[in-house]
Amino acid sequence: MDLLARVQHLFMASITLKTQALPLLAPVIVRAAEMLVMGFHQQKKVLSCGNGGSAGDAQHFSSEMLNRFERERVGLPAVALTTDSSTITSIANDYAYEQVFAKQIYALGQDGDILLAISTSGNSANVIQAIHAAHEKQMRVICLTGKDGGKMAELLSPEDIEIRVSSMSTARIQEVHLLIIHCLCDLIDRQLLGAE
Ligand SMILES: O=C(CO)[C@@H](O)[C@H](O)[C@H](O)[C@H](O)COP(=O)(O)O
Numbered sequence: 558m559d560l561l562a563r564v565q566h567l568f569m570a571s572i573t574l575k576t577q578a579l580p581l582l583a584p585v586i587v588r589a590a591e592m593l594v595m596g597f598h599q600q601k602k603v604l605s606c607g608n609g610g611s612a613g614d615a616q617h618f619s620s621e622m623l624n625r626f627e628r629e630r631v632g633l634p635a636v637a638l639t640t641d642s643s644t645i646t647s648i649a650n651d652y653a654y655e656q657v658f659a660k661q662i663y664a665l666g667q668d669g670d671i672l673l674a675i676s677t678s679g680n681s682a683n684v685i686q687a688i689h690a691a692h693e694k695q696m697r698v699i700c701l702t703g704k705d706g707g708k709m710a711e712l713l714s715p716e717d718i719e720i721r722v723s724s725m726s727t728a729r730i731q732e733v734h735l736l737i738i739h740c741l742c743d744l745i746d747r748q749l750l751g752a753e
């Protein structure tokens with residue numbers, strides 16, 4: 558396959574997955590956006606986490622909350638747990654890498670806050686520990702997962718929300734995760750600011 562054909566293949570794979578995901582995920586994305594807005598109305602905050610590309614997604618979401626998305630609005634309370642290298646390296650060094658998000662959640666999380674936990678496999682140990690910590694702190698959990706949902710899917714309580722992208726490709730799942738994050742941002746703004 559030449560390189561141009563490969564690009565064509567990658568674009569088509571991404572488009573096809575998004576098209577398949579739309580009817581399944583749209584109602585779940587709406588529920589997650591409503592949960593987030595309810596939290597913001599009650600002065601709750603969102604803590605987000607993930608590894609690798611999903612760490613980038615966690616930060617992408619928090620920056621669009623703290624600053625703004627496409628429309629002018631006040632900042633909304635969100636913290637990515639992936640950004641403070643001093644905190645992350647010290648927790649990993651003193652305890653275990655598994656604890657890098659959980660320890661921050663025990664320190665920052667409060668009743669009714671929301672954890673946005675992102676993992677394409679659903680099996681990252683530090684994200685799993687983050688969900689346990691969030692439950693202990695009486696937080697709600699929104700998970701972005703892929704594949705078969707992994708161990709994360711089994712941990713969720715009935716009030717939590719899993720948005721699972723049904724694919725085995727980490728890269729394709731991440732591409733849909735980013736679209737889901739932008740949907741959440743758009744729906745949050747629409748609920749807070751009204752339709753344009
Ligand atoms: O971005 C990519 C692959 O596209 C990688 O950095 C990927 O995020 C890393 O391998 C992660 O450690 C995968 O973790 P997870 O999605 O299974 O939780």
Ligand SMILES: [Zn+2]
Pocket residue numbers: 610728731
């Ligand atoms: Zn990637």
